[in-house]
Amino acid sequence: MHQHSSSCNCGHCHADSQPGCSGKTRPVISKITSISAPSGESGCCSEAGCGSGDSPDEESDSTGSVPGYSWQIAGMDCPSCARKIENAVSQLPSVTQARVLFATEKLVVNASQDIRQQVELAVQKAGFSLTHSDTSQPAEPAPGFWQENGTLLVLVVLMLASWLLQQVSPLAGQIAFTVTTLFGAWPVACSALRLMRSGTPFAIETLMTVAAIGALCIGATAEAAMVLLLYMLGERLESYAAGRARRGVTALMALKPEVAVRLKGETRETVALSELRPGDIIEVAPGSRLPADASLESPWASFDESALTGESVPVERQQGEVIAAGSLSVEHQVRLKVVSRPGESAIDRILHLIEEAEAHRAPVERFLDRFSRIYTPVIMALALLVAVIPPLLLGGEWQPWIYKGLSLLLIGCPCALVISTPAAITSGLAAASRRGVLIKGGAALESLNAVRTLAFDKTGTLTEGKPQVTAIVSLNGENETELLAKAAAVEGGSSHPLAKAIVALADSRQLTVSQASAQRALPGSGVEAIVSGHKLLISAPARVPENCLSAGQSAQVEELESAGNTVVILLQDARPVGLIGLRDTLRAGAVEALRELRALNVQAVMLTGDNPRAAAAIASELGMDYRAGLLPADKVAAISELNQQNPVAMVGDGINDAPAMKAATAGIAMGSGSDVALETADAALTHNRLNGLATMIRLSRATHANIRQNITLALGLKGVFLVTTLLGITGLWLAVLADSGATALVTANALRLLRKR
Structure with a gap:
């Protein structure tokens, strides 16, 4: 049975009886986007109460009446930098919400009045720079090699020179190490001071400055310099890893050209993307990319859509077919009619979903944030007690115990622990997007890891939807x-x-x-x-x-x-x-996709409104169970029943699949599906190939395993160095490995997900 269309305010045609459409006009996705959930996350080494001021477990909708402003951010090395910026901005009067989208390097602020100048000043004081994302202002050029690594390389040279001097004259070596330490500590101390003023007094920069200056005071000059060297090296590795993880997103953002050639009669004019409107006729030269979603006006043309779909072979399109923005015209110059508004193309929608994903953090990530808020002050208090109690009450010598206290101070930084989860999740999401799989954040990734049954809609999901x-x-x-x-x-x-x-x-x-x-x-x-x-x-x-x-x-x-x-x-x-x-014909690769899922011990069942005999014929070809003759409410009931046995993910493409997706442990939408299905889903297959489901499950499981490994590495190294420091076996410079070393290790481990096949 098929139901027929009537228009509603959602902009789509569907049956009067179909659920899933609210009747409200769908919000426009523009370049400056209001994000639904405040982060409220605690930064690395940050004190309780930093961030946006909301509980990290709570997600609330942005108030539509509050103006929103956005900027592009330069200078972020890791997710902890994002939290420092959020903390600095959220303390400004009139700011109701401040969120940093690390994947797209964007700051989004909602405020009751125009506070752009105050925001820019606050972020600059915290040590970062901003560029308006709602203007044509050119982006700042990427820093060069020496600009990024100059301080670290000079510090290495000074360390080597200090060591050589120490071999000749211990006194000269000690002076040289002191100068080296002061050189390395200066930028770190300045950064710590800026962060203190912006509301983040217990950042890693503060701890490193205290440890380095404290080591100088007790004469451990070589170790003070080594602490700073290891810290800077860890920061550079972290920055490199973050760049690798964001590369997929930045490549996606670069797919759209800056300008387009618009035709008015036979007159050609070059216009900015923001000036294009639906109905405009544009011309795309061979080797150029489409600036917007557009329908083909030429009789036929071939397009390379691999950047969006992962399909390496160019696809031939006929007149009237819609081609996504970012696709590459392969053979000849073509004319197209624009069908998407500025900020609403296929690429913009994917970027919006990526930004939205950052609001949905994994439960384990939220737990670690709460844990770090307790862990940091406890370790700092322990370090203080270790430094003063033995000399005061037990007659111990001050210098050795201060030395041990400083070591514990370094061990106490939870950077490696806090970054262990977002590093793995960011890499997992980036790896998925490269394969045409879009997962909406860590919470969705964790849900997919638990899935043991996949429920499929039939038409448009298992089949082509073209009967x-x-x-x-x-x-x-x-x-x-x-x-x-x-x-x-x-x-x-x-x-x-x-x-x-x-x-x-x-x-x-x-x-x-x-x-x-x-x-x-x-x-x-x-x-x-x-x-x-x-x-x-x-x-x-x-x-x-x-x-x-x-x-x-x-x-x-x-x-x-x-x-x-x-x-x-x-x-x-x-x-x-x-x-x-x-x-209807089976979707290409459906049989192989189900075979891959069975190999992963994931069962499949088809839920369809079609008649039982037609459903049985399709299910027989695919070798799967089925339930037929289901209305949308029946699908919800079936999902609820299946969920009681094993966690279930619902795969669909239509408005009538949205309720079942919401009822499932995870909802997965086909990229060609309705807007309601895509917005309801936790993940989407942008290329519409069902073999992406096995990729999705493998990556979610690999990411979950990677998180466990990272947490074990972070806590394990800290535990080992905590014991060895108290026993006097390891020294100050080795203690920094409990943080910088562990951070580098968990980051490198997370990067392995980018190579996951």
């Missing part, structure tokens, strides 16, 4: 052509795939189709219209009145359905006059 008419059976002696013309008249203007198939066949046969009047969709029944003075109804067999079909006609319906067809009945003045059988 074709396979049989037309007359029940009253009329010929096939007359029946098809009547059915096409009733179905004219409908957006349903079955209706389109009937109309397309009539068009291909160049039939004369009568004008229909009083056309309306009947929720739960079908569609009816008045054609040539007769009331015609197209309906599913299960929705026609009882005893409407004779035994012989019912047998014909069963025969068509047993062959895998979806059958609709044409009734004229309440009497059946014809049967139309339609069959």
Whole structure:
């Protein structure tokens, strides 16, 4: 049974009875985007209460009436930098929400008044620079090699020179190490001072400055310099890792050209992307990328869509087909008609989903944030007690115990622990996006790791969603052509795939189709219209009145359905006059995709509103279980039942799949699906290939394992150095490995996900 379209405010056509559409106008996704959930995360080594001021476990919607401003940020090395910026901005008066989107390097601020100058000043004081993302202001050039690494390299040279001097003269060496320490500590101390003023007093920079100056005071000059060298090296490794993880996003952002060639008659003009509007005719030269989603005006053209879909072979498109922004024109110059508004192209939508994903943190990440808030002050208090209690109460020497206290201060920084989860998640999400799989954040990634059953919609998910008419059976002696013309008249203007198939066949046969009047969709029944003075109804067999079909006609319906067809009945003045059988084709790679899922011990079940016999034929080809004849509410009930046995993910593409996606442990949408399905889903297959599901499951499991490894590394190294420091086995410069070394290790371990096959 298929239901037919009526327009609503969502901008899409769907049946009157279909759930999932709120009736509200869908918000426009613009370049400056309001993000739904405040972060509220605690930064690395930050004190409790920093961030946006909200609980890290809470997600609240932005207030639509509060103005939003956005900037691009330069200078961030890791997620902890993002939290420092959030902390600095959130303390400004009038700011209701401040969020840093680390993946796209964007700062989004909601405020009750224009506070742009104050925000820019606060961020600059915290040590970062901003560029407006809502203007054409050119981005700052990337820093050069010496600009990024100059301090570190000079420090290495000074360390080597100090060591050589110490071999000749211990006193000269000690002086040289002191100078080296002061040189290395100066930028770190300045950064610590800026962060203190912006509201982050217990950052890693503060701890490193205290440890280095404290070591100088007790004469451990060489170790003080080594601490700073190891810290700077760890920061550079962290920055490199963050850049690697963000590379997929920045590459996506670079797909759209800065300008477009717009045609007005035969006049060509070069315009900025922001000036393009739906209906504009643009021209794209061979080797250039599309600036917006557009329908092809030329008779045909080939496009390289690999950057968006992962498909390496260029795809040939025909006139009228819509091509996504960022696709590369391969062979010749083409003309296209723009169909997307500025900020609403396929690339913009993916970037919006990536930004939205950062609001949905994994539960383990939120737990570690809460843990670090307790862990840092506890370790700092322990370091202070170790430094003063033994000399004061037990008669110990001050210098050795201060030395041990400073070592514990370095061990106490939770940077490696806090970054262990976001580093793995960022790498996992980046690896997924490279393969045409978009996962909306760490919470979705963790949910997918638990999934053991996948429930599939049929039409448009397991099948192409482009059914074709396979049989037309007359029940009253009329010929096939007359029946098809009547059915096409009733179905004219409908957006349903079955209706389109009937109309397309009539068009291909160049039939004369009568004008229909009083056309309306009947929720739960079908569609009816008045054609040539007769009331015609197209309906599913299960929705026609009882005893409407004779035994012989019912047998014909069963025969068509047993062959895998979806059958609709044409009734004229309440009497059946014809049967139309339609069959959809399996999506390419569906059989192989299900085989891969079974190898991962993931079961599959099909949930469809189609008739049981057609569903059985498709399920038999795929070797999977099925439940047929389901309305959207029935799918929700089926998902709830399956969820009681194992965590279930629902895979669908339509508005009617949205409730089931919401009810499942995780919802997965096909990239070609409706906006409601894409917004409801936790993940999407941008290339529409089902083998991306196995990729999604593998990456979620690998990321989960990587997080466990990272946490073990971070806590394990700290535990080892905590014990060895208290026992006097390891010294100050080795203690920094408990933080900088562990940070480098967990970051390198997370980067392995980028190479995950």
